[in-house]
Amino acid sequence: MKKQLHVITNGKQTGDEITRIARDIHTYITALHIREKTKTAKELTQLLEQLKRNGVPMSKIIINDRVDVAVCWQTKGVQLAYHSLDAALVRAAFPDMMIGCSVHSLEEAQNAEQKGADFLLYGHVFWTESKREQDPRGIEPLHHIVEQTSVPVIAIGGIKAENVCEVLHTGAAGIAVMSGILEAESPLEAAKNYKRELEVWNELNV
Amino acid sequence: MKKQLHVITNGKQTGDEITRIARDIHTYITALHIREKTKTAKELTQLLEQLKRNGVPMSKIIINDRVDVAVCWQTKGVQLAYHSLDAALVRAAFPDMMIGCSVHSLEEAQNAEQKGADFLLYGHVFWTESKREQDPRGIEPLHHIVEQTSVPVIAIGGIKAENVCEVLHTGAAGIAVMSGILEAESPLEAAKNYKRELEVWNELNV
Numbered sequence: 001m002k003k004q005l006h007v008i009t010n011g012k013q014t015g016d017e018i019t020r021i022a023r024d025i026h027t028y029i030t031a032l033h034i035r036e037k038t039k040t041a042k043e044l045t046q047l048l049e050q051l052k053r054n055g056v057p058m059s060k061i062i063i064n065d066r067v068d069v070a071v072c073w074q075t076k077g078v079q080l081a082y083h084s085l086d087a088a089l090v091r092a093a094f095p096d097m098m099i100g101c102s103v104h105s106l107e108e109a110q111n112a113e114q115k116g117a118d119f120l121l122y123g124h125v126f127w128t129e130s131k132r133e134q135d136p137r138g139i140e141p142l143h144h145i146v147e148q149t150s151v152p153v154i155a156i157g158g159i160k161a162e163n164v165c166e167v168l169h170t171g172a173a174g175i176a177v178m179s180g181i182l183e184a185e186s187p188l189e190a191a192k193n194y195k196r197e198l199e200v201w202n203e204l205n206v
Numbered sequence: 207m208k209k210q211l212h213v214i215t216n217g218k219q220t221g222d223e224i225t226r227i228a229r230d231i232h233t234y235i236t237a238l239h240i241r242e243k244t245k246t247a248k249e250l251t252q253l254l255e256q257l258k259r260n261g262v263p264m265s266k267i268i269i270n271d272r273v274d275v276a277v278c279w280q281t282k283g284v285q286l287a288y289h290s291l292d293a294a295l296v297r298a299a300f301p302d303m304m305i306g307c308s309v310h311s312l313e314e315a316q317n318a319e320q321k322g323a324d325f326l327l328y329g330h331v332f333w334t335e336s337k338r339e340q341d342p343r344g345i346e347p348l349h350h351i352v353e354q355t356s357v358p359v360i361a362i363g364g365i366k367a368e369n370v371c372e373v374l375h376t377g378a379a380g381i382a383v384m385s386g387i388l389e390a391e392s393p394l395e396a397a398k399n400y401k402r403e404l405e406v407w408n409e410l411n412v
Contacts (some may be wrong), residue, residue, distance in 0.1 A: 040289035065247065068273035072295040080409065083246035089278040 003198040004030040004174025006062070006121075006154055006179050007191070010130065011036050015047045021182060023147055028175065029061045032056070048073050067094060079121065085199035089113055091116030100154075104137070109145045109153070122177055124157020125167065130178060131157065143170035161190075164197035174196040174198070207403040210236040212268070213387050213397070221253045227388060229260045232396040236380065238262070239285055241270035254279050269369025273300060285327065290364065297322030305376050306360075309316055310343070315351045315359070322353075323357055327382055330363020331373065336384060337363065349376035366395075370403035380404070 009018055022032055032185050034044065044066060052058065053185045062068040062077045068089055070078040077098030080087055102121045103113035109120050122145055127136045131168050136157060146153050152173030159167055165176055177194060184190035215224055241248065250272065257399030258264065268283045269276040272294055276284040283304030286293055293307050307318035308327045328351055333342045342363060343344050352359050363407050364376050365381045366375055373381055383400060390396035 007382070041291040042289045045292060045295070066272075068291060068299075070298070071274070072291055072299045083248045085247040085274060085278055086251060088252070091275070093274075094276045181270065 001152075001170055001173065002032045003156060003172075004031060004152070004204055005191070005194055005198055006031045006156075006174065006176035008033040008156070008176055008178045009035050010178050011038060013182065015050055017044075018047065018170045019054050019056070021187045022051055024188040026060050027055045028188075028191040028195045029060065031060055031076055031177070033062045035079070038065070041069055045073075048075075058139050061107055062098075062100060063137065067097065067162045068095065069096065080117075087112055087115035087117050102112060103145075106141070106145050106148055109149050113151050113192070114147050118144070119152040119154060121154050121156055122148065122172075123155060123176070125155050126158030126160075126163065128158035128179070139166060139170060142167070142172060146171035159195040161197050164194060165201060167199075168201050175191060207358075207379065209374055209378075210358070210360060211397070211400055211404055212237045212239060212362075212380065214239040214362070214382055214384045215241050216245045216384050216388060217244060221249075221256055224253065225256045225260050225262070225321055227261045227393045228257055229328050230265050230394040231261055231387065232262045234324075234394075234397040235266065237268045237282055237383070238266055239268045239270055241285070243270070247272060247275055250275050251279075253385065254281075266334075268306060273303065276303065283324070286323075293321035293323050306410035312347070312351050312354055314353050319357050320407045324356065325358040325360060325379065326351070327360050327362055328378075329361060329382075331361050332364030332366075332369065334364035334385070345372060347374060348373070348378060352377040367399040370400060371407060374404075374407050 007139040018104050039167050040144045058073055058075045061075040062079050064079045064082045065077045079100040090099055098118045100119045100121055103109040103112055104105045110122055112189055122142055124131050124136050125142055142155055154174045155167045156175050157175035159177060181190045225398060264279055264281045267281040268285050269281050269289045270285045273284045285306040285309045293305055296305055304324045306325045306327055307323040309315040309318050318326055328348055330337050330342050331348055348361055360380045360382050361373045361378045362382035365383060387393050387396045
């Protein structure tokens with residue numbers, strides 16, 4: 001399976017900025033996670049309308065936390081975090097929903113898998129500015145989680161183009177990037193760089 | 207149709223307090239709206255679990271804003287406010303969901319009805335501590351909205367047992383109460399008082 005590239009918004013950019021970047025990069029990425037914790041459902045709706053108007057397909061959008069917004073907008077899926085609805089409840093009520101779960105340990109990963117998660121987001125793997133107070137978890141536990149679960153694991157946290165290969169060697173299904181793309185001088189060039197690394201890996205490992 | 211008594215939480219009470227009150231009053235009321243804007247989906251889940259454990263039926267619960275929580279918990283319905291998902295989107299995605307819409311003018315009321323709202327919550331009718339900065343809208347516009355729409359209109363805002371009758375004379379389908387019950391010395395006695403007023407009205411107007 002082709003390695004995935006997820007991009008996750010950081011709650012710091014305006015709707016216009018997110019839209020401009022999304023319009024440029026969406027063909028190079030697997031999914032854009034709308035992770036805007038302070039936005040109301042109405043504000044998320046306005047952002048999704050704007051993305052749609054600018055040609056960003058909903059099939060590339062994953063909504064953080066709000067399953068109802070994901071359903072109403074028929075997005076690719078929903079990403080559940082610690083503060084979200086329980087994955088098992090969501091799976092039972094929305095059998096066709098693609099559910100991602102954010103996990104930080106093997107126990108959480110196995111729990112999420114058991115509850116019906118379609119993929120896991122695990123991190124943070126490397127040191128990152130957005131989690132500067134916490135030590136990174138490193139490559140080893142990522143590898144362990146990949147081995148001990150059977151759903152795709154997407155790695156997140158401080159991943160740069162130059163260590164994509166190291167991450168994928170763990171068996172991770174892909175990577176997720178926040179500032180590495182959204183705060184790059186050229187988000188488009190940054191997305192292309194990551195994408196290129198994933199493609200090189202794909203070609204070497206068919 | 208019997209006049210309705212809705213009770214709406216105010217975001218100021220703990221889960222234990224809400225549960226204790228709900229356990230006491232649920233047989234006297236039509237619905238308890240969980241309107242806890244700062245609670246995450248996980249925290250709402252914990253509250254709903256606690257309510258359920260204490261014998262409060264989900265068929266008496268209306269969830270503010272979070273349609274996904276309402277679906278997962280099979281509550282009576284959802285209440286949409288200004289910052290919520292658009293009622294038309296929710297109606298299309300969840301055809302069987304009971305949808306209440308909070309409205310503040312005839313225009314908003316007609317708009318909500320057109321979008322598929324099952325009932326409207328209109329206010330605030332009388333002066334109330336929780337909206338102390340705003341003038342109350344009064345009985346006249348309530349009467350006007352009841353006449354110009356064909357969905358049940360529940361009146362809210364500063365309604366006391368002694369003016370229930372005046373409110374119902376507008377044709378309103380019922381009343382909604384926050385502090386009048388939740389912050390009463392005895393929420394149970396307060397709920398019974400309101401309920402009695404509604405029943406007197408029902409008996410005089412069969």
